[in-house]
Amino acid sequence: MTNPETPASPPSASAPAAPDAPHWVPVLPLRNTLVFPEMVLPLSIGRKRSLQAVEDAAARDGMVFVAAQHEPGIDDPKTDQLYTTGRLCPIPKLLRLCADNVSVWIQGVRGAKGAPG
Numbered sequence: 001m002t003n004p005e006t007p008a009s010p011p012s013a014s015a016p017a018a019p020d021a022p023h024w025v026p027v028l029p030l031r032n033t034l035v036f037p038e039m040v041l042p043l044s045i046g047r048k049r050s051l052q053a054v055e056d057a058a059a060r061d062g063m064v065f066v067a068a069q070h071e072p073g074i075d076d077p078k079t080d081q082l083y084t085t086g087r088l089c090p091i092p093k094l095l096r097l098c099a100d101n102v103s104v105w106i107q108g109v110r111g112a113k114g115a116p117g
Contacts (some may be wrong), residue, residue, distance in 0.1 A: 026053035031072035035108040050081040
């Protein structure tokens with residue numbers, strides 16, 4: 001996953017598109033976790049690329065694209081090692097615990113498809 005961003009598009013033509021949905025958002029890979037609509041979830045972020053994705057989101061509009069990893073044991077997943085269907089999530093709360101660990105709350109607002117690797 002050399003580029004921590006992926007294009008996001010609506011999951012289907014029947015789903016209403018949010019007018020304020022971003023086209024490019026940072027990607028946050030999740031291990032053993034799925035985010036469902038309207039679900040609010042606390043996450044502890046420690047991997048370098050995940051920290052960078054959260055930092056990029058905080059500097060922009062606070063949105064990330066979360067997608068589950070195929071293999072949770074992989075520490076640095078590439079784009080093709082993530083499911084392409086995920087969820088756009090704002091980060092309403094971010095707490096910096098130390099330089100290499102951040103605690104965030106995310107909320108699943110709508111489904112999206114990321115670009116395949």
